[in-house]
Amino acid sequence: MADRILSVRFEQRYASHVLVAARLALDFARGPVACLFGPSGAGKTSVLRCLAGLDRPSAGRIEFDGRVWFDAAERTWVGPQARQVGYLPQGFALFPHLSVAGNIGYGVDGGGALRRARVSVVVELLGLGGLEERRPHELSGGQRQRVALGRALARRPQLFLLDEPLSALDMPTREELRTELRRLLIELAVPTVMVTHDRSEALTMADQLALMIDGRVRQVGAVDEVFARPADADVARIVGADVVGRGRVVAAGDGLAEVEIGGRRLLAVADAQIGAEVQVTVRPEEVMIIAGDAGGQLSAQNRLAARVVAIGSLGPLIRLELDCGFRLRALITRPAREGLGIHLGAEVTAVVKATAVHLL
Amino acid sequence: MDWPVVWLTVRLAAVTTVLLLLVGTPLAYWLATTRRPWRGAVEALVALPLVLPPTVLGFYLLLAMGPDGPLGALTEALGLNGLVFTFEGLVIASVLHSLPFAVQPLAVAFAAVDRSLVETSWSLGRSRTQTFFRVVVPLSAVGFLTGSVLSFAHTVGEFGVVLMVGGNIPGATRTLSIAIYDRVQALDYAAAQQMALPLLVASFLVLAAVYSLRRRWAQPWPIGF
Numbered sequence A: 001m002a003d004r005i006l007s008v009r010f011e012q013r014y015a016s017h018v019l020v021a022a023r024l025a026l027d028f029a030r031g032p033v034a035c036l037f038g039p040s041g042a043g044k045t046s047v048l049r050c051l052a053g054l055d056r057p058s059a060g061r062i063e064f065d066g067r068v069w070f071d072a073a074e075r076t077w078v079g080p081q082a083r084q085v086g087y088l089p090q091g092f093a094l095f096p097h098l099s100v101a102g103n104i105g106y107g108v109d110g111g112g113a114l115r116r117a118r119v120s121v122v123v124e125l126l127g128l129g130g131l132e133e134r135r136p137h138e139l140s141g142g143q144r145q146r147v148a149l150g151r152a153l154a155r156r157p158q159l160f161l162l163d164e165p166l167s168a169l170d171m172p173t174r175e176e177l178r179t180e181l182r183r184l185l186i187e188l189a190v191p192t193v194m195v196t197h198d199r200s201e202a203l204t205m206a207d208q209l210a211l212m213i214d215g216r217v218r219q220v221g222a223v224d225e226v227f228a229r230p231a232d233a234d235v236a237r238i239v240g241a242d243v244v245g246r247g248r249v250v251a252a253g254d255g256l257a258e259v260e261i262g263g264r265r266l267l268a269v270a271d272a273q274i275g276a277e278v279q280v281t282v283r284p285e286e287v288m289i290i291a292g293d294a295g296g297q298l299s300a301q302n303r304l305a306a307r308v309v310a311i312g313s314l315g316p317l318i319r320l321e322l323d324c325g326f327r328l329r330a331l332i333t334r335p336a337r338e339g340l341g342i343h344l345g346a347e348v349t350a351v352v353k354a355t356a357v358h359l360l
Numbered sequence B: 001m002d003w004p005v006v007w008l009t010v011r012l013a014a015v016t017t018v019l020l021l022l023v024g025t026p027l028a029y030w031l032a033t034t035r036r037p038w039r040g041a042v043e044a045l046v047a048l049p050l051v052l053p054p055t056v057l058g059f060y061l062l063l064a065m066g067p068d069g070p071l072g073a074l075t076e077a078l079g080l081n082g083l084v085f086t087f088e089g090l091v092i093a094s095v096l097h098s099l100p101f102a103v104q105p106l107a108v109a110f111a112a113v114d115r116s117l118v119e120t121s122w123s124l125g126r127s128r129t130q131t132f133f134r135v136v137v138p139l140s141a142v143g144f145l146t147g148s149v150l151s152f153a154h155t156v157g158e159f160g161v162v163l164m165v166g167g168n169i170p171g172a173t174r175t176l177s178i179a180i181y182d183r184v185q186a187l188d189y190a191a192a193q194q195m196a197l198p199l200l201v202a203s204f205l206v207l208a209a210v211y212s213l214r215r216r217w218a219q220p221w222p223i224g225f
Helices: A044-052 A100-104 A112-125 A141-153 A171-188 A199-205 A223-228 A233-239 A334-340 B003-033 B039-051 B054-065 B070-077 B087-112 B115-123 B128-139 B141-157 B160-165 B176-185 B189-218
Strands: A005-014 A017-027 A033-037 A059-064 A067-071 A085-088 A159-163 A192-196 A208-213 A216-222 A243-253 A256-261 A264-269 A277-282 A287-291 A301-314 A317-323 A327-333 A347-353 A357-359
Touching (some): A017 A044, A033 A044, A033 A171, A033 A199, A044 A085, A044 A192, A085 A141, A085 B115, A100 A112, A192 A199, A208 A223, A208 A233, A216 A223, A216 A233, A223 A233, A233 A243, A233 A277, A256 A277, A256 A357, A264 A301, A264 A357, A287 A327, A287 A334, A301 A327, A317 A334, A327 A347, B003 B039, B003 B087, B003 B141, B003 B176, B039 B087, B054 B070, B054 B087, B087 B160, B115 B128, B128 B141, B141 B176, B176 B189
Parallel strands (some): A017 A216, A033 A192, A085 A159
Antiparallel strands (some): A005 A017, A059 A067, A243 A256, A243 A277, A256 A264, A287 A347, A301 A317, A317 A327
């Protein structure tokens, strides 16, 4: 799939109001799974429906793997039947009147023998053996998801379009299936565009990310890139990079910048101009906590004397609120908390690498 | 029991039901899926027989089928016999009169089919027509059952339209309801009873069967899983 590039540039209008404006290019050579990520109502599903050919944009162009699916100026339109995509809507839309085998074979053209052969290959591949005669309502959520994937797969799609494929599942299953789905998608090597509003889902599933807010694609890139270097404050808020506060650049050079914030100085890897006002962000996962007083200053590392002002729980992790002249958040494990003897008011040292400090 | 009358009534109801399914299915699907503004007007037109007195419908059909009416002129131009007081004329009248009884259950059933199933079928390469027959029709089985039974029953039970358009010609237009009316007019209550009672019992049994079937069919397809 070396040259499988999805190039999207379109507008969806209602009356004269632009509801969705999507502009993104995804090269699936960088990894098979791309996530459309953003809060609910950001227009992710609208983009996916336009890719599937179920909605027609008002203007623009959609191209995949060298084939034009839509071009408003040239009046080109390829319908959903001819796009060879494996589209999974939210809730999977399995045909309730057909068995598992009937669902999987639904899109396979050709005679009964060919269809049966293709169905049995897919059943084998997805580990659905023994369930062939079941009806969708007799399956678990995870099995339904696999049948829906299998139904799309049996048609040998060039592109998977998955709309919140994990949101219909219960919580424990969901986290298990996240890894399983990712493994499966990599194994199948079918380029995938997946819609999700769940941050940890996007982080664990995606190779590339297109981040949407209010109907606009705001940032596209490798998943680590988008999470580590959000393009602006809105994106930073969505990806959860904690905005520490506003600071002023006091020294810069050689790709490093020193920022004054809350009476302290932070070293950041960034190109900045002296005197510039910047938003400083540090992701809580990037903050390391050491007990006691600050040691010597290491190069490219910030060591900040801090006091614990709040302790909260975030699933299996502990979320610390630190005061070190400005507010800083950190995530640590429960054993780490015990080991460090952390309690409200404890004096600790927060260590943040210069590469983890971002200036917007 | 007057068997020729029963046979004629059943034949009329069966032919009408088949024609109604053929005409009503596309019409109902259009009504269930369209967003055109004049959809409301078409819906009103289809529902008209529900509120119109049968004599009014019968009166206008009589005018249309008469030698000076458009339908009468058409049949004459085609070299066919007239429609008034014939079985064929009765079929046309019955189809129009029972139209809402076929279209409404079908339209309700079609509208209840989850849109995402239809769209998924399209993206699995199936055309709109294939999707209709492989997804929409099987999932609307209850609508087809209800529509058929109601159309059949309503045709068996019609009286005013038949009397206006068909009259009371044995073997051609004398249906059960006309025959019962005819016997009552002749004060032959025993003969009327012989026809009326089986009709009552049969109607009840058919409806009871339909309602229990509907419940059972509705079970294995839970909506919104």
